[in-house]
Amino acid sequence: xxxxxxxxxxxxxxxxxxxxxxxxxxxxxxxxxxxxxxxxxxxxxxxxxxxxxxxxxxxxxxxxxxxxxxxxxxxxxxxxxxxxxxxxxxxxxxxxxxxxxxxxxxxxxxxxxxxxxxxxxxxxxxxxxxxxxxxxxxxxxxxxxxxxxxxxxxxxxxxxxxxxxxxxxxxxxxxxxxxxxxxxxxxxxxxxxxxxxxxxxxxxxxxxxxxxxxxxxxxxxxxxxxxxxxxxxxxxxxxxxxxxxxxxxxxxxxxxxxxxxxxxxxxxxxxxxxxxxxxxxxxxxxxxxxxxxxxxxxxxxxxxxxxxxxxxxxxxxxxxxxxxxxxxxxxxxxxxxxxxxxxxxxxxxxxxxx
Amino acid sequence: xxxxxxxxxxxxxxxxxxxxxxxxxxxxxxxxxxxxxxxxxxxxxxxxxxxxxxxxxxxxxxxxxxxxxxxxxxxxxxxxxxxxxxxxxxxxxxxxxxxxxxxxxxxxxxxxxxxxxxxxxxxxxxxxxxxxxxxxxxxxxxxxxxxxxxxxxxxxxxxxxxxxxxxxxxxxxxxxxxxxxxxxxxxxxxxxxxxxxxxxxxxxxxxxxxxxxxxxxxxxxxxxxxxxxxxxxxxxxxxxxxxxxxxxxxxxxxxxxxxxxxxxxxxxxxxxxxxxxxxxxxxxxxxxxxxxxxxxxxxxxxxxxxxxxxxxxxxxxxxxxxxxxxxxxxxxxxxxxxxxxxxxxxxxxxxxxx
Numbered sequence: 290x291x292x293x294x295x296x297x298x299x300x301x302x303x304x305x306x307x308x309x310x311x312x313x314x315x316x317x318x319x320x321x322x323x324x325x326x327x328x329x330x331x332x333x334x335x336x337x338x339x340x341x342x343x344x345x346x347x348x349x350x351x352x353x354x355x356x357x358x359x360x361x362x363x364x365x366x367x368x369x370x371x372x373x374x375x376x377x378x379x380x381x382x383x384x385x386x387x388x389x390x391x392x393x394x395x396x397x398x399x400x401x402x403x404x405x406x407x408x409x410x411x412x413x414x415x416x417x418x419x420x421x422x423x424x425x426x427x428x429x430x431x432x433x434x435x436x437x438x439x440x441x442x443x444x445x446x447x448x449x450x451x452x453x454x455x456x457x458x459x460x461x462x463x464x465x466x467x468x469x470x471x472x473x474x475x476x477x478x479x480x481x482x483x484x485x486x487x488x489x490x491x492x493x494x495x496x497x498x499x500x501x502x503x504x505x506x507x508x509x510x511x512x513x514x515x516x517x518x519x520x521x522x523x524x525x526x527x528x529x530x531x532x533x534x535x536x537x538x539x540x541x542x543x544x545x546x547x548x549x550x551x552x553x554x555x556x557x558x559x560x561x562x563x564x565x566x567x568x569x570x571x572x573x574x575x576x577x578x579x580x581x582x583x584x585x586x587x588x589x590x591x592x593x594x595x596x597x598x599x600x601x602x603x604x605x606x607x608x609x610x611x612x613x614x615x616x617x618x619x620x621x622x623x624x625x626x627x628x629x630x631x632x633x634x635x636x637x638x639x640x641x642x643x
Numbered sequence: 644x645x646x647x648x649x650x651x652x653x654x655x656x657x658x659x660x661x662x663x664x665x666x667x668x669x670x671x672x673x674x675x676x677x678x679x680x681x682x683x684x685x686x687x688x689x690x691x692x693x694x695x696x697x698x699x700x701x702x703x704x705x706x707x708x709x710x711x712x713x714x715x716x717x718x719x720x721x722x723x724x725x726x727x728x729x730x731x732x733x734x735x736x737x738x739x740x741x742x743x744x745x746x747x748x749x750x751x752x753x754x755x756x757x758x759x760x761x762x763x764x765x766x767x768x769x770x771x772x773x774x775x776x777x778x779x780x781x782x783x784x785x786x787x788x789x790x791x792x793x794x795x796x797x798x799x800x801x802x803x804x805x806x807x808x809x810x811x812x813x814x815x816x817x818x819x820x821x822x823x824x825x826x827x828x829x830x831x832x833x834x835x836x837x838x839x840x841x842x843x844x845x846x847x848x849x850x851x852x853x854x855x856x857x858x859x860x861x862x863x864x865x866x867x868x869x870x871x872x873x874x875x876x877x878x879x880x881x882x883x884x885x886x887x888x889x890x891x892x893x894x895x896x897x898x899x900x901x902x903x904x905x906x907x908x909x910x911x912x913x914x915x916x917x918x919x920x921x922x923x924x925x926x927x928x929x930x931x932x933x934x935x936x937x938x939x940x941x942x943x944x945x946x947x948x949x950x951x952x953x954x955x956x957x958x959x960x961x962x963x964x965x966x967x968x969x970x971x972x973x974x975x976x977x978x979x980x981x982x983x984x985x986x987x988x989x990x991x992x993x994x995x996x997x
Contacts, residue, residue: 414881415881416881416884426817429817429824429825430825461870463780463783463865463866463869463870470783470866471783471784471866495870495873496869496870496871496872496873496874496875496876496877497873497874497876497877497880498877499874499877499878500874500877500878500880500881501877501881509870511817512817512824512825512867513866513867513870515817515850516815516817516849516850516863516867516870516871517850517870517871517874518850518874519849519850519851520850520851520853520854520871520872520874520875520878521850521874521875521877521878522850522851523850523851523852523853523854523855523875524853524854524874524875524878524879524882525878525882526851526854527768527769527770527854527855528879528882530770531910532886532910535903535906535907535909535910536903536906536907538906538909539905539906541902541903541905541906542902542903542905542906542907544899544902544903545898545899545900545901545902545903545904545906546899546903547899548895548896548898548899548902549889549890549895549896549898549899549900549903550899551893551895551896552889552890552892552893552895552896552899553889553890553896555889555892556885556886556889
């Protein structure tokens with residue numbers, strides 16, 4: 290029921306997914322029975338693989354998470370996550386209220402291993418493949434241990450989602466030298482480098498490495514990650530607008546754009562933002578779809594959910610999480626204190642431009 | 644002497660700048676006399692408006708700032724900044740080592756008013772005009788007071804550089820609601836909103852607002868700012884590459900791109916990163932040019948320096964800085980404690996995706 294469009298996007302998405310997924314994959318549809326039935330009637334061949342679970346109530350897109358949580362029992366979102374906990378579904382996919390979905394998922398499914406809170410992960414296209422990027426907004430204040438948890442979760446997710454046997458991991462910073470950045474990233478760097486975790490850690494990376502694909506997984510706190518992601522989305526949107534303006538600025542340009550139209554459409558397709566952000570670290574698989582997702586986007590999110598359900602990425606997260614206490618003990622005391630802000634030399638050495 | 648190209652870029656840039664600037668604008672060129680003379684001989688009409696100040700030594704592009712600072716006296720960079728302090732020059736422009744330039748500038752010029760450290764500011768193109776964005780890497784750890792200082796400096800800079808009488812100011816965050824973000828941004832928000840500073844403060848903005856132009860000035864800490872800026876640059880570079888691939892993917896696309904070539908070149912021009920980042924808050928004007936700047940970029944940086952020198956933006960910074968102690972007192976105690984990370988409702992309310 291969630292997102293900007295509800296069943297009118299979700300049901301066509303299910304129809305698309307069913308067309309490419311094996312017959313063993315079946316769907317529980319949570320929401321208003323009548324609205325769902327109306328959409329289902331437009332898609333032959335779908336009815337045999339879905340089961341409708343009626344719910345009277347929905348979580349509003351604009352509700353504050355804490356408020357939504359209090360009255361969420363029995364909503365379509367609650368029921369979808371509850372079905373994962375009860376083993377009736379292997380994954381939940383929602384285009385609804387992000388904060389509410391996180392709160393409900395954490396309450397119902399609980400965190401896996403000793404993880405503290407879910408992380409929101411996204412996939413960014415690069416010249417070579419995709420970069421797994423987290424956290425993109427679930428955890429605003431992150432200490433070093435939290436950043437290391439993200440590395441563990443992100444690496445297992447990348448292997449599960451993209452079939453890369455040993456993904457490489459980088460930590461987002463303002464420069465690649467050891468002394469760069471604030472205390473938390475430098476401490477996390479030290480744990481990742483010397484803590485004996487089973488990760489192919491490659492050190493610090495910078496903002497422009499996200500789209501360059503120098504490592505498979507890039508880790509940062511949810512404040513920086515959210516702002517970096519939205520900044521890139523904004524830059525991409527701005528460039529698309531400018532390109533459209535340029536290509537309609539003269540008769541010749543318009544003719545040129547017409548001839549290049551198929552190539553430009555493929556370009557636009559490749560630039561579109563990723564359709565789904567999985568919530569990592571829960572005892573169960575939950576994916577958040579963009580509120581404005583198209584049926585094609587939502588179908589893609591369903592396929593990611595199926596891939597994740599087939600993999601044992603939760604077990605991999607747990608395996609590495611078991612090594613974390615030893616890694617933290619080994620690393621202490623933290624390498625080097627933060628440089629004083631008053632010394633112009635040291636202060637400048639934190640400077641990152643260039 | 645700095646940057647990737649030295650005099651072979653700087654002298655042609657000076658020639659370009661001289662062609663458009665009034666005759667009263669003159670130049671001191673610091674560096675190796677012979678190298679400068681060789682370049683000057685290629686540009687007639689320039690010699691009458693420049694004066695060469697020989698220096699034997701240069702700051703290396705790869706030197707650590709603290710190390711560069713110790714042996715910087717008598718380098719071309721040192722002499723350029725020293726000339727500003729002595730009133731021989733109204734501004735210094737360098738394409739050299741950023742960290743060293745900051746350290747040397749702070750040491751020689753000292754900070755203006757009660758500012759603590761310089762901020763690096765950049766200009767991002769938007770659909771409407773440009774966004775002034777700071778700090779992009781000089782200050783990694785920022786408390787609320789530092790963020791408010793950035794707002795004061797950025798607003799005065801935007802007025803001086805772009806002639807906007809009353810620039811609007813926003814604070815970068817993961818959402819626009821009051822409860823979003825970490826303690827520092829919420830406290831800065833409260834000071835800016837209720838502290839009685841002479842600023843047109845518009846509240847929180849998000850990452851994609853940087854290129855949208857919803858406010859004139861966007862303020863953030865140097866860690867987030869550097870990563871957001873580089874992420875956008877990376878996204879822009881990635882899109883340009885993909886566009887080039889798309890437009891050479893078939894005969895028709897190539898033909899189309901050929902017809903649209905002038906428009907595509909204008910597009911690329913508009914997307915190029917800003918050539919210079921002024922160091923704000925010093926008793927004097929210092930601009931940092933991209934190390935890889937072209938003569939055209941460097942000429943543009945010179946013009947920005949002249950505009951800044953003609954304005955009284957330093958006086959404006961000082962005027963508002965004098966109100967800061969009262970603003971800090973008025974605002975205390977900070978509005979609301981950070982929400983607990985353990986409560987799933989509040990925790991989720993910090994979530995920012997969507």
